[in-house]
Amino acid sequence: MIRAILDSLKWSSRLGAKFFWAAPTATSGVVFFTLVSQLSMLLAFFLPLKVIILLGSDGIPRYFPPSFEQFDRDSLIVWLSAATVAFYTLYLLAERIVEFGGERGSRTLLARSRKMVLFENQDELAARAYKRHAEVIAGAVFLLLALGILLWLYQGVALLAAGYVLLVAVALLAALAVSEVFRERLEDNLAGWMGVLSGIGFMLAFAYLVIDFLFLDPPGLIPAIIALLLSRQGFNRLSSLVSDLVKQRSQKAKLDALFFHKSAFIPEEDHKKETIWTLLAPEKRQQWVPELIAEMYGEPAPKDLDIQWWQTDVVNVGVLHCRTPGKPSIFVKLFAPKRSAYALHEATLLADPPNGLPSPQWIGATQVRGFHCHVLQVAEELPIRQGDTAKGVEEIRQALLQVPPPQSLLTRYQRSRPMLWQRVNDSMLERLRIAASDSQALSALAQLRARLQDWRDQLAALPLAITTRDVRPGNIVMTEAGAPTLLHWGSWAIEPAGAGSPTKPEQLQILEEHAAASALAALSHELESLIDHQRFSPAVALAPRLVGLLARPFEPSANEGLRE
Secondary structure, eight states: OHHHHHHHHHHHHHHHHHHHHHSHHHHHHHHHHHHHHHHHHHHHHHHHHHHHHHHTSSSOOTTSOGGGGGSOHHHHHHHHHHHHHHHHHHHHHHHHHHHHHHHHHHHHHHHHHTOOOOSTTHHHHHHHHHHHHHHHHHHHHHHHHHHHHHHHHOHHHHHHHHHHHHHHHHHHHHHHHHOHHHHHHHHHTHHHHHHHHHHHHHHHHHHHHHHHHHHSOOOOHHHHHHHHHHHHHHHHHHHHHHHHHHHHHHTHHHHHHHHOTTOOOOOOOOTTSOOHHHHHSHHHHHHHHHHHHHHHHTSOOOTTOEEEEOOOSOTTEEEEEEEOTTSOEEEEEEEOGGGHHHHHHHHHHHTSOOTTOOOOEEEEEEEETTEEEEEEEESSOOOSSOOOOTHHHHHHHHHHHTOOOOHHHHHHHHHHSOOHHHHOOHHHHHHHTTTOOSHHHHHHHHHHHHTHHHHHHHHHHSOEEEEETTOSGGGEEEOTTOOEEEOOOTTEEEEETTTTSOOSHHHHHHHHHHOTTHHHHHHHHHHHHHHHTTOHHHHHHHHHHHHHHHTSOOOOOGGGGGOO
16 A cells, blocks of 8 residues: 555656656746745735734734834725735736646647547646646645744644644555555545545644643744644645545546657556456356345345356346246346446336336345346246347337336326427427438428427327337347347336337338327437437438328327326
8 A cells, every 4th residue: 555655656756747847837837826826815814814803903913013013003904905905816816827827838748748639638638637736736835835834933733733644644544554445435535534634633723722822822823823824724735635646646547648758548447446347257246146136035045046147238237147947037237337327217117117018027126336236037947048039129119019108107207308299399400401402301391390380299199108229139038938028128218109119111011000100209209319319311311201191190199188
C-alpha cells in the first residue's frame, strides 16, 4: 500500500514537471493565480469580520493592529469594506485567469505531444487535468504558507493541526493495509471521508482556541481569528488536494497518452476490483451460486449441481445454467452496473407476469457483491446444448400478441413512458424531408403530415400488447417439449399490437392475418426506429406504405380512452 502511494506521488510529480517544462509560462501563471485566488478569498472572508467588530465598538479596539489607530473609526470601516470588495474582485479575476491559462496550457501540451485524437472529449479532459494539477501545486504551496503563518502567529494551533494530520495519515495507512473492505469503502466515497476528517480537524482547532482563551495564555484575538480561518481553509485545501490527486491518478492511462510522447493509450484495468466477470469465473461461481440457490429456495443446493455458462445475445449480462438431473433447470443472471436499469425493468415485469407470458418462472431478485442478480426457473430439465432456437422467434412474437397487459401494469407504464401514438409527431416527419429526393417521397410525407392526427388516432385505437427487442434466437430457450421461452426481458415495452414486429411484406402478411391494423403499428414503430438511428432514406421509403395503410377504414377499440 505504501509503495503504491509513493508510486502515485512520484507519477504526480513527474506530471507536474512535464507541465512546467512543456508550458512554463502558462503553468507558472496558473499556479500563481490559483494561489492568489485562494488567498484573496481568504482575505475577502476575513476582512468583513473586522468590519463587524468595528461596527459593534465605540472606537478602535485595543487588540487591533497599532497601525489602525491612526485612522478614524468610520474611515477605517469604509476602507476595510472597500478592501473586501477589492479582494473579492481579485478572486473572481484570478479565477478567470486560471481558466484561460488552463485552456492555453493544455492546448500547448497537446500540440507538443503531436498525437492523433485518442478518445472522445480529450481536449476537455486535458484542460481539466491541467487545471486540477495546478490547483494541487497551488494547494500544496498554500498549505506550507498557512503552516508557516500559524507557527508565527499561533504555534499551538499549528502543532495541533500538524499532529492531527500525521495521526490521521498513520491511522488510514494502517487501516488500508489490514482491511480490504475499508479500502473499498474509502475508494467509493473518498470525498465524503475527506470532508468528515477535515471537519473534525477544524473542530479540534476551534476547541483548542476556546480552551486556550478560557484557561491558558492566548496570543490575542486577531491572531486567533486568523488561525481559525487558516485552519478551516487549510483543512479544506488538504481535503481537496488528496481528492484531486486520487482523481488524477485514476486517469493515469489517458493523461500519460496525452502528455508523454512514448506512452500509448492502453486503458487500465483494476484487476483487484470485482466485476461480474470475476464472479462468473468457474472457481468463483462454484462458491456463491450454491449459496444463492439455497437462499432463494430455502433449502441446501443439490450436491450434484452442475453450473455452466449459458450464451445469450445481451451484452453485460452473464447467464449461468444450473442443472440437476431430474429437476427443473435454474438460470442465474448477473447484471453489470451499466445494466442496472435493465435489471430493474425486467424485475418489474417478471415478478408479477401476465398470464401466458412466454417467460421462465420468476424465483427472485437479490444482489451478489453489489451486482443485481435474478434467479429464474424453467419447468423442466434442459439439455446442455440448445438446438435450433430460430423457429421459436415467431412463436414468441405470436404469443406476445395474445397477452393483454394487466391494467395495473399498464397504468404504471403509462405514468412513466410515452406511448407510440404520443411519440409520432410532426418534427420526425420534418426531419425526413432531408432525405426526400423526389416528388413522390415529398408527396407521401406531406400526406402523412396532413393525416397526422388520424394516424395517431388509429394507433391509439389498436389493442395493446407487450413487446421487446430481445426476441432473438440467442435469447430463446427451447424445452424438451419444443416450447420456446424468452430468457431476457429487460427492454420490454407496452405498445399497440404489432409494434416491433418485422416489416417485410411476407411477415406483415402474417401479422395482418392476426389483426389487419397491426401492420400500421409495425410500420410506425419501424419508422421511429429508423429515424432514431438516422437512417432517413429507408424511413422515407416507408412513407408510401404508411399512407396506404392510413387510407383503410378502422374501428376504434377499447384503447381509445387510454390516449392522452
